[in-house]
Structure formats: C-alpha cells, structure tokens
Amino acid sequence: KRVVYLTRHGQSEYNKLKKIGGNPGLTDLGTAYARWLGESFVRREGIDSTPSRLWTSSMRRTIETARYLPHPLLELSSGRSWHQMQHRVYRNLDELFAGDYEGMTYDQIMAENPDEGGLRKFDKLGYRYPRGESYLDLIARIDPLITELESYEEPLLVVSHQATLRVVYAYLTRTLRADAPKIDLPLHTVIKLEWDEGAASTPAETRYR
Numbered sequence: 001k002r003v004v005y006l007t008r009h010g011q012s013e014y015n016k017l018k019k020i021g022g023n024p025g026l027t028d029l030g031t032a033y034a035r036w037l038g039e040s041f042v043r044r045e046g047i048d049s050t051p052s053r054l055w056t057s058s059m060r061r062t063i064e065t066a067r068y069l070p071h072p073l074l075e076l077s078s079g080r081s082w083h084q085m086q087h088r089v090y091r092n093l094d095e096l097f098a099g100d101y102e103g104m105t106y107d108q109i110m111a112e113n114p115d116e117g118g119l120r121k122f123d124k125l126g127y128r129y130p131r132g133e134s135y136l137d138l139i140a141r142i143d144p145l146i147t148e149l150e151s152y153e154e155p156l157l158v159v160s161h162q163a164t165l166r167v168v169y170a171y172l173t174r175t176l177r178a179d180a181p182k183i184d185l186p187l188h189t190v191i192k193l194e195w196d197e198g199a200a201s202t203p204a205e206t207r208y209r
C-alpha cells in the first residue's frame with residue numbers, strides 16, 4: 001500500500017484578510033491546526049512510529065505548520081537510522097506566484113483591472129498572472145516531484161498550498177487537468193490517498209478535519 005497525505009498550511013494572516021500570495025505566518029487558528037497535525041493526527045495514523053517522509057514548501061506558513069511534527073531519530077533493524085519524519089523543503093511546492101497581484105484581494109484585482117478576472121474565469125488553467133504564473137506553469141514545476149513521490153515506499157505527508165496541492169491531487173487521482181484549478185481543498189483538512197503498489201486504479205480517499 002502506498003499512502004500520501006496532503007494538507008494545506010494552517011490559516012495564515014493573508015487567508016484571514018483574503019489576500020493572495022505573499023509569505024505570511026500563521027494566525028492562532030492556524031497554529032492550533034499545526035498542533036493538531038503534529039501532536040494528534042500523525043500519532044493516530046501511526047506515522048510517528050515508522051519511517052515516513054515530510055515535504056513542505058519553502059514558505060513560512062508551511063514550515064510553521066510542520067513545526068510540531070515528530071522528529072526523533074529512529075534506529076532501523078537494518079542498523080541504519082532515520083529522522084522521523086524525514087523533512088525536505090521544496091521551492092517547487094511554493095504557492096502559485098500571482099506576480100503583480102501578490103498581496104491583493106480578488107476584489108481589489110477586479111476593481112483595478114476588471115478584464116483580468118474575466119480572463120482567469122474563462123481559462124483558469126492557462127491564465128498567467130502578469131509577471132506571475134499559471135496553473136500550467138505549476139504543472140511543469142511540480143512534474144519532477146511526482147516522479148520522486150512515486151519512487152517512495154514510506155508514507156509521505158505533503159504540507160503545501162491550495163493551487164500546488166490541486167495539481168498534486170489531480171495527478172494522483174487522475175483528474176483531468178482542466179478540472180484541477182477547481183478542486184475543492186479546504187483549509188484545516190488532511191486528505192489521505194491510498195493505493196496498491198502497481199495498481200492502475202484510482203486511490204481511495206479519506207478526508208480528516
């Protein structure tokens with residue numbers, strides 16, 4: 001069985017203000033989620049007692065969300081030791097870069113440039129923010145990580161962002177990429193995807209919150 005857990009970071013200062021992008025820290029609510037994840041969820045799932053992997057983006061809000069996850073050194077029967085959970089920071093997992101519109105709300109963007117919102121609605125997958133990224137750009141930068149992910153045997157927890165996780169989720173569940181930008185991924189929810197090694201079936205999905 002392969003197991004991948006996907007979660008967005010806890011609520012950030014920008015989520016509260018409905019601003020996009022930036023590199024804000026967590027609110028108190030977001031920190032409470034980080035505690036639940038690190039102190040209760042991984043224990044309940046038993047991934048605090050087996051070698052497992054953790055990926056975060058390079059942004060403050062995902063690193064803060066991973067802060068309470070267990071990290072003792074495990075001695076394996078093979079004589080090797082393994083940091084629990086083995087953590088990698090990937091810039092490829094950073095949130096969709098909104099270019100000139102970083103730090104603005106959707107309402108401010110619409111007020112400043114009404115055409116822009118319309119364009120994005122028309123083609124959310126291909127729409128590229130001025131001096132920023134599109135979902136197609138995200139797919140390209142996340143692609144190498146999928147190969148990496150597929151080579152793992154250990155459970156993997158990915159703490160990332162709304163747009164990037166939509167892309168990862170779409171890959172793993174074989175969702176059409178045109179539908180990826182619309183996938184519902186609420187805050188403070190862990191999605192567990194499980195599938196049999198080598199099976200071409202769609203993974204079983206459970207959501208915890």
Ligand code: F6P
Nearest residue numbers: 019020021095096098161162163
């Ligand atoms: O609002 C949070 C956020 O992560 C933004 O930083 C990002 O631009 C957005 O979600 C992506 O979602 P959508 O593509 O639906 O705007």
